[in-house]
Amino acid sequence: QNLVKELVDMSTRERIHAIRDLPMSFEEKKSISAVVDTDHIRHQKTLLLESTHGCLCSIRRSQTLRRWGYSVRSARQTLQLWQGTMKEIGGRFGTSVLTYFMFLKWLLVFNVVSFLINFGFITIPLLVHDHTPNLPPNVNFRGLEILTGAGYFNYTVMYYGSYSNETLVGLGEYNLQLAYFFTISLYMVLCGVALIFSMAKSFKENYVLSDPASSSAWQILCSWDFSIVNERAITQRKNNLSVQLKESLSEGAQTEMLTRSEKMKHFGIHLGSWLLSTSLAFGCGSGIYFLCQYEQQVPWTPLQEAETLLVPFVVSLMNLVVPLFYSLFNKFEVYSNQRKQIYVLLVRNVILKISILSILCYYWMQVVAKKFSCWESMVGQALYRLVLFDFLFLMLGSFFGEFLRNLIGRKLLPNLGVPEFDVARNVFELIYAQTLVWIGIYFSPLLPVIQILKCFIFFYVKKVSLAQNCQPPRRTGRAAQMQTILIALLFFPSFVGALSIVAYTAWSLTPSKQCGPFRGLNNTFGAVGIWIDNLQQSSSSYWVIWIYHHVIRSEVFYFFLALIVIIIIYIFWQVTQGRKQLIVQLRQQIVNEGKDKSFLLDKLQKLQKSNQYAQKHPNKVCLE
Amino acid sequence: MGTTASQLGKDLLSEYQELTFLTKQEILLAHKRYTELLLKEDLAKDLSSIRVPMAKILTLPELKSNPFRQRICRVFSTSGLNDGSLSFEDFLDLLSAFSDSATMEIKSHYAFRIFDFDDDGTLDSSDLRNLVNCLTGETNDTRLTNEEMRQLIKNILEESDIDKDGTVNLSEFQHVISRSPDFVSSFKIVL
Numbered sequence: 001q002n003l004v005k006e007l008v009d010m011s012t013r014e015r016i017h018a019i020r021d022l023p024m025s026f027e028e029k030k031s032i033s034a035v036v037d038t039d040h041i042r043h044q045k046t047l048l049l050e051s052t053h054g055c056l057c058s059i060r061r062s063q064t065l066r067r068w069g070y071s072v073r074s075a076r077q078t079l080q081l082w083q084g085t086m087k088e089i090g091g092r093f094g095t096s097v098l099t100y101f102m103f104l105k106w107l108l109v110f111n112v113v114s115f116l117i118n119f120g121f122i123t124i125p126l127l128v129h130d131h132t133p134n135l136p137p138n139v140n141f142r143g144l145e146i147l148t149g150a151g152y153f154n155y156t157v158m159y160y161g162s163y164s165n166e167t168l169v170g171l172g173e174y175n176l177q178l179a180y181f182f183t184i185s186l187y188m189v190l191c192g193v194a195l196i197f198s199m200a201k202s203f204k205e206n207y208v209l210s211d212p213a214s215s216s217a218w219q220i221l222c223s224w225d226f227s228i229v230n231e232r233a234i235t236q237r238k239n240n241l242s243v244q245l246k247e248s249l250s251e252g253a254q255t256e257m258l259t260r261s262e263k264m265k266h267f268g269i270h271l272g273s274w275l276l277s278t279s280l281a282f283g284c285g286s287g288i289y290f291l292c293q294y295e296q297q298v299p300w301t302p303l304q305e306a307e308t309l310l311v312p313f314v315v316s317l318m319n320l321v322v323p324l325f326y327s328l329f330n331k332f333e334v335y336s337n338q339r340k341q342i343y344v345l346l347v348r349n350v351i352l353k354i355s356i357l358s359i360l361c362y363y364w365m366q367v368v369a370k371k372f373s374c375w376e377s378m379v380g381q382a383l384y385r386l387v388l389f390d391f392l393f394l395m396l397g398s399f400f401g402e403f404l405r406n407l408i409g410r411k412l413l414p415n416l417g418v419p420e421f422d423v424a425r426n427v428f429e430l431i432y433a434q435t436l437v438w439i440g441i442y443f444s445p446l447l448p449v450i451q452i453l454k455c456f457i458f459f460y461v462k463k464v465s466l467a468q469n470c471q472p473p474r475r476t477g478r479a480a481q482m483q484t485i486l487i488a489l490l491f492f493p494s495f496v497g498a499l500s501i502v503a504y505t506a507w508s509l510t511p512s513k514q515c516g517p518f519r520g521l522n523n524t525f526g527a528v529g530i531w532i533d534n535l536q537q538s539s540s541s542y543w544v545i546w547i548y549h550h551v552i553r554s555e556v557f558y559f560f561l562a563l564i565v566i567i568i569i570y571i572f573w574q575v576t577q578g579r580k581q582l583i584v585q586l587r588q589q590i591v592n593e594g595k596d597k598s599f600l601l602d603k604l605q606k607l608q609k610s611n612q613y614a615q616k617h618p619n620k621v622c623l624e
Numbered sequence: 625m626g627t628t629a630s631q632l633g634k635d636l637l638s639e640y641q642e643l644t645f646l647t648k649q650e651i652l653l654a655h656k657r658y659t660e661l662l663l664k665e666d667l668a669k670d671l672s673s674i675r676v677p678m679a680k681i682l683t684l685p686e687l688k689s690n691p692f693r694q695r696i697c698r699v700f701s702t703s704g705l706n707d708g709s710l711s712f713e714d715f716l717d718l719l720s721a722f723s724d725s726a727t728m729e730i731k732s733h734y735a736f737r738i739f740d741f742d743d744d745g746t747l748d749s750s751d752l753r754n755l756v757n758c759l760t761g762e763t764n765d766t767r768l769t770n771e772e773m774r775q776l777i778k779n780i781l782e783e784s785d786i787d788k789d790g791t792v793n794l795s796e797f798q799h800v801i802s803r804s805p806d807f808v809s810s811f812k813i814v815l
Contacts, residue, residue, distance in 0.1 A: 016642055023733040025702045026713035029643050070641050070648060087814055095809050206805040216779040220756060221739070221797065222804040224691075226722065227812045231689040238691070238761035242768070245760065249772050481805075587786065594787030 007036045008043060012062055015040075085463060091229035093421065093466065094237075099483050100423045101459065107430060108455040110194075111437070114187060115448040121183040122445050125174050126163060158384075160376040160443050163517040177527045180517045181506075184442055188499055191438070195491045202484040219245065236471070266334055273329040277348045280325065284318045285355040292363045296371075312385040315356060316393035319432070323349055323425065342424060346485070349425075350493060353432055360386075361439070361501050365509060374515040380444035387436050387447065391454050394429060398465050406469035421470040426462070427486050431494050438498035442505060632671075644720035645730075653815050654719050657684065658712055671712050678708035681715075686813050691758040695738045722813040731811045732801045736794050746791035752777050 007015050019033050082105065090098040156162060167175045219241070228234055291311055326348045335341040364379045372378050405419045433451065440447040506525055511518035518524050532548050535541060551557050632655050640651050659667065661680050678697045687693045697708035700718040710718070720726060721734045740747055741754040753773060760766050768776065784792050784800045792800075801807050 020643060020645060021727055021730060023730050025700075026643065026717045027702060030639075033643065066642075067638060070638070073647050090814075095806070095812075216776055217783040217800055218804055220752070220759065220776070220780055221784070221800055222807045223810070224759060225810040226690065226692075227810065227814065229686055229689070234689045234691070235761065238759060239766055242760035242766040245756075245768065245776060246772065249768075249775055590786045591788060594789055597787070598789065 004032065004035055004039060007032070008039045012066075016066075082459065089463065089466065090227050092233050093470075094225045094228055094233075096423055096482070097421050097466070100421075100426055101462075103427055103430065103483075103486070104455055104459055104462075107434060108452060108459075111448040111451045111455065114191075114441070115446075115452060117187055117190075118183060118441065118445045118448065122163070122176075122180055125176065125179065158444055158446050159380040160445075160516045162377075162515070175531070177517045178531055181524060181527050184445075184502070187441065188438075188502065191495060192499070195487070195495055199484075199487050199491050202487050206481055206484045216245070216248065219248075269333055273333055277326055277329060278351060280322055281348075281352040281355045284322060284352065285359040288315060288318075288356060289359050289363060292360075292367075296367075308381075309385065309389075311382070312389040315360070315386060316389040318356065319353070319390070319429075320393050320397050322352055326352075342482075343485075346424060346428065346489070349428060350489070353435075354493060354497070357435070357439075357497070365501075365504065369509050372512075374512050376443050376512060376516055380440060380447075383436060383440035383447065384444060384450070387433065387440070387450055387454075390429075390433055390436065391450075394433075394458070395461060398461060402465045402469040419470055421466055424482060424486070428489070431486070431490050434490070435494040435498055438495060439501055442502045640716060644716050645723045645725045646716065646720050650719065650723065650815070651716065654716060655712070657815055658715055675703055675709040675711050676715075678710075681708075681710055686815060690813075692738055695741065699734065699737045719813070719815065722811065724812065724814070728802070728808055729798070731808060732798045733794070735801070735807075735811060736797045739797075746793045747797065748791040749777050749781075752780060752792075 007018060015036065019029055019036070022029060022032070024032075082101075086098060086101055086105075089101060163180060164176060167177075223241070225237070228237065288311065291314060295307060295311060326345060330341060330345055333341075333344075335344070360382075364375075364382065368378055369375045402419055409419065433454065437447050437451045507523060509523065511521060511524055513519055518527060521527060521530075528548075532545055536545055632652070637648065637651060640646070641648060644651075646654070658676070661676050661683070662674065666674050678694070678701075681697055682688060682693050687696065690696070694708065696718065697710060698706070700714050700721075701708050701710055702714055703709050703711075721730055736747070737743075739751060739755050741751045742748075747755075756768060756773060756776060760768060781790065781792070784796050786796050786799070
């Protein structure tokens with residue numbers, strides 16, 4: 001057989017994969033594998049007659065390596081966190097809800113890694129060197145610190161302020177200034193690279209040229225979720241699918257165009273809701289700004305510690321309430337397809353969060369940085385409070401949004417129905433929380449700890465809430481495409497925004513003079529400058545100095561890099577266009593071949609009929 | 625080289641690992657669930673000679689409510705009687721095709737065979753009609769009317785039948801599947 005010949009020529013690993021990929025039953029695969037193995041061994045033996053010993057050894061070695069690879073894979077599977085719970089959730093609610101929990105798990109692992117990096121390189125050397133926080137007198141631990149993050153916490157390693165700028169001398173020289181700077185920048189670069197890779201992978205696998213969800217073929221052939229096991233969920237899905245099919249069939253039947261006045265009305269409603277939502281977003285932003293100003297002007301009293309809680313409280317309240325208004329506007333608007341509806345909602349939420357965060361950052365960078373002495377710690381505290389309140393409000397929101405609505409939907413107003421689990425909104429809130437952590441890493445290196453605790457507690461809260469309160473989503477959404485969009489959201493506004501804020505802080509703002517690892521310098525980047533100067537004086541590593549002066553500090557390098565990247569992108573874009581045209585042509589070719597085939601079949605049938613007729617009636621044969 | 629039904633030899637285990645997409649844990653779990661379905665007197669017999677009838681396989685909670693359960697058993701069964709009974713290796717085949725790590729080609733191949741109700745190698749209108757009825761439920765108000773069914777099948781063939789021969793063959797089916805990246809994650813059954 002040709003198949004066996006092909007398989008014998010491959011290496012062992014490829015062979016195993018190829019046999020596994022054959023869509024045949026187990027026994028057939030076994031017999032093919034046996035035939036191929038004997039052929040292979042015979043083949044090898046004729047080639048290496050003199051070193052049969054070595055040949056057998058290598059076969060056995062590769063076999064043991066493979067078996068070791070399998071056991072590693074099995075071990076990895078057992079160590080997976082929350083495996084059983086995920087399977088349960090997938091069995092009842094389907095894969096789109098499962099993507100939320102997988103994203104939560106991914107975020108948890110990500111934050112554990114960031115915590116380990118930061119803790120290992122920055123905090124541990126400081127703790128080893130000097131583990132008593134230098135508290136000024138009469139500052140004790142009160143309960144309020146957990147909420148405000150100020151007071152006792154201010155003097156611990158939680159914030160930027162308590163990191164020293166010395167060079168620690170222990171086992172070797174450890175320059176804490178450089179360590180802080182390089183750890184944070186390396187961490188940001190690693191995050192960026194990881195995000196770019198997962199975004200590219202997601203785009204490659206999940207990008208589709210057209211919207212398949214509206215097509216009947218997709219709905220019937222691809223959309224059934226085999227992993228759902230719960231009987232009630234299956235019946236519900238069947239009903240939903242039937243309703244969806246009937247809807248789409250009846251829509252297709254109605255080919256009436258909307259009248260001009262109706263179009264104008266729809267356009268007016270769209271415009272109105274866009275104006276309302278953007279003005280709400282900007283209103284929230286300016287409200288936060290004035291609140292911050294007001295908070296500043298109040299004189300210092302013991303009550304002010306509690307008053308610092310006001311800003312985060314208001315921010316989280318806005319984040320909770322305003323999206324509800326957006327959903328309300330959404331109900332009044334009419335959209336041609338469901339995908340556009342979700343995107344519009346997402347864009348409005350993004351605008352809201354961007355406006356709030358940018359106002360807060362502007363306030364911190366421009367006002368706080370100039371006024372206070374140890375301003376980085378103050379910014380760190382503000383971020384800590386924001387993260388904490390975000391967590392508390394999300395828990396409250398889960399309680400009100402899902403538990404109470406479930407009660408209302410079941411007992412009081414059965415028409416309203418049990419709430420659905422809104423994957424997009426929940427993932428979006430996780431992205432917002434992660435943005436806060438990214439902004440805060442520079443000012444408070446231990447912030448990932450809080451995010452880890454949050455993710456952990458959240459998993460269990462959401463799981464319980466899901467099981468008790470929600471029903472599976474009604475529309476079988478395209479989970480993969482939604483996942484791509486959300487990862488792109490995670491990268492583009494969230495990470496890039498956080499990175500630009502940290503970069504602006506490091507480049508332009510003067511570090512505070514009395515605290516922190518960069519005290520006394522003109523800007524944070526100056527630490528690297530000093531190090532390079534030291535290296536130059538000691539004249540040991542020329543290449544580092546050369547790289548610094550000619551690559552990192554020169555603008556010409558970046559200009560050329562950008563030019564090359566743009567040219568490469570243009571070339572790839574043209575290749576894609578060419579391929580799209582090729583697809584269209586190939587499709588047309590297939591259609592033509594089909595027509596040819598049916599034409600030839602017809603002709604064949606006619607010929608056969610006339611032959612049979614001629615055989616039966618040899619006398620009546622006429623000119624053919 | 626056979627083992628009794630109550631234990632699995634190491635050689636056999638590694639062979640299963642090589643020829644399927646399952647990990648060792650999954651194979652052992654499958655073995656445990658399979659032996660739970662056997663009768664007491666079968667436990668001492670040789671594993672490769674036992675076949676579990678379809679009715680018993682369908683008592684597994686993962687397959688119990690699946691609308692395609694009978695088709696799945698029929699497709700993966702290698703018994704000559706075509707009664708849907710599965711040996712242990714057929715069962716492993718089933719789990720391997722539905723596992724996380726199976727390739728898109730394997731999944732689309734088996735999905736095509738599952739949807740091909742009359743086993744003629746193509747999806748024609750009667751297959752599609754059966755498929756839609758499986759997916760929309762049995763009660764009267766969820767079933768589609770004849771008119772709706774006709775329209776739906778016409779739409780499906782318009783969108784997926786590229787060579788316009790009135791049926792969907794394997795390549796056309798795989799083309800539709802390749803445009804839907806969710807398929808790989810939804811064509812999954814995990815014990």
